[in-house]
Amino acid sequence: MNKFVIQGGKKLKGEVEISGFKNAAVAILPASILAEEPTVIENLPDISDTRTLLSILENMDAENTRITSNKVRIEPNKMKECKADHEMGRGLRASYYFLGAGLGRFHKAKVAYPGGCHIGTRPIDQHIKGFEALGAKVKIEQGIISVQARELKGAKIYLDVVSVGATINIMLAAVKAKGETIIENAAKEPHIVDVANFLNALGAKVKGAGTDTIKIEGVKTLGGCEHAIIPDQIEAGTYMIAAAATRGDVLIKNVIPKHLESVTAKLREMNVSIEENGDEIRVKTSRRTKCADVKTLVYPGFPTDLQQPMSSLLAISEGTGSITENIFEGRFKHVEQLKRMGAVIRVEGKVAIIEGVKKLSPTTVIASDLRAGAALVIAALSTKGQSEIREVQHILRGYDGIEEKLQSLGGKIELVKEQEVEKEV
Numbered sequence: 001m002n003k004f005v006i007q008g009g010k011k012l013k014g015e016v017e018i019s020g021f022k023n024a025a026v027a028i029l030p031a032s033i034l035a036e037e038p039t040v041i042e043n044l045p046d047i048s049d050t051r052t053l054l055s056i057l058e059n060m061d062a063e064n065t066r067i068t069s070n071k072v073r074i075e076p077n078k079m080k081e082c083k084a085d086h087e088m089g090r091g092l093r094a095s096y097y098f099l100g101a102g103l104g105r106f107h108k109a110k111v112a113y114p115g116g117c118h119i120g121t122r123p124i125d126q127h128i129k130g131f132e133a134l135g136a137k138v139k140i141e142q143g144i145i146s147v148q149a150r151e152l153k154g155a156k157i158y159l160d161v162v163s164v165g166a167t168i169n170i171m172l173a174a175v176k177a178k179g180e181t182i183i184e185n186a187a188k189e190p191h192i193v194d195v196a197n198f199l200n201a202l203g204a205k206v207k208g209a210g211t212d213t214i215k216i217e218g219v220k221t222l223g224g225c226e227h228a229i230i231p232d233q234i235e236a237g238t239y240m241i242a243a244a245a246t247r248g249d250v251l252i253k254n255v256i257p258k259h260l261e262s263v264t265a266k267l268r269e270m271n272v273s274i275e276e277n278g279d280e281i282r283v284k285t286s287r288r289t290k291c292a293d294v295k296t297l298v299y300p301g302f303p304t305d306l307q308q309p310m311s312s313l314l315a316i317s318e319g320t321g322s323i324t325e326n327i328f329e330g331r332f333k334h335v336e337q338l339k340r341m342g343a344v345i346r347v348e349g350k351v352a353i354i355e356g357v358k359k360l361s362p363t364t365v366i367a368s369d370l371r372a373g374a375a376l377v378i379a380a381l382s383t384k385g386q387s388e389i390r391e392v393q394h395i396l397r398g399y400d401g402i403e404e405k406l407q408s409l410g411g412k413i414e415l416v417k418e419q420e421v422e423k424e425v
Ligand SMILES: CC(=O)N[C@H]1[C@@H](OP(=O)(O)OP(=O)(O)OC[C@H]2O[C@@H](n3ccc(=O)[nH]c3=O)[C@H](O)[C@@H]2O)O[C@H](CO)[C@@H](O)[C@@H]1O
Pocket: 023, 024, 026, 093, 094, 120, 121, 122, 123, 124, 125, 126, 127, 128, 161, 162, 163, 164, 165, 166, 187, 304, 305, 327, 328, 329
């Protein structure tokens, strides 16, 4: 497996451009099969999750052409059915969006039970409840989910838990259903709005995205469109935390500061200087940050996806802090790895109590999932000496050009390829 080799202890300095939002991109690519004309997607992050989705589309005869590394044209006209390749589908979470999009386009779809980060049980009961309310039958057999409907009819759906995935999947299935669908207790994350904007650009009638009630008036046909994906606030937040952890000075470009309010507020509380200017955020710290208490919540609360990177900063901050993980019950796998680097962390149920140490000690650690990997990269960058992060394929699922971006900020990080790792063993 590939690994990152990091020579830590360098302050990150300079400018970094944020890519398109992974979590919006991975919904918009499957959503593109609803279009009856070509779509052009801009600001598409070049990460393994989007590459896998493009391959799944290609396999289903939704031709796609890369115009540049971040711009793709998708032509789904020739598709006859929506059966996502099972092996590829298991490799990520967002393959489940082919269920909603396939229902919308063909009234049926087949997708392997989705994978994604191992951060808890991650049930999909709310997706299924939504599809069934619209008139679909759902079967799960031998790890494959099949959905089928003779007709899709608008319905009122109250989500028992606020779920990003279920909100989007129901939107995708409902845009061409007969009549009105109302999703109540819907998720409000920025990418829900981005997906709704994409669907509306195709000709859908989605209102209220970004609030907890979304109304969808079904339409008969959807055309094509050009759409630019919003900036990735989780990637931006990761660089903000990395800048603070290395006591650096980084200008983060192409961001929507409003989407990062909870992160900015927490970092300021920890004595990090943050200046916002249009679509840029400058993060600067020269002294040791102080600990704080972080509680993850649905948007606009502190995002669970930044909890793990934040724990690396808390681990080297002054005093005692805590993280309360309210969304996923298994999102503390990075803690054992941080402890290998000398962090003092005690996990009690959904709370991690962190006693800041002056510095961590470099070593070899393993990324168990995407943001665990980001947390370990930050920890390694903050501490003098050589660290190795193994299982980097998790990190490459979600960070566009992370090696190059960190290098351009002065970070000493190198991706060592599989064969080279094998040679060393
Ligand atoms: C591809 C993508 O966009 N992934 C994001 C998405 O994941 P994902 O869409 O999987 O996360 P959800 O918002 O659905 O999950 C939130 C909570 O609801 C629970 N739940 C969810 C669905 C369901 O049917 N039943 C149920 O009980 C989950 O176990 C979890 O406790 O939102 C998460 C929460 O912001 C982020 O961490 C992920 O980065």
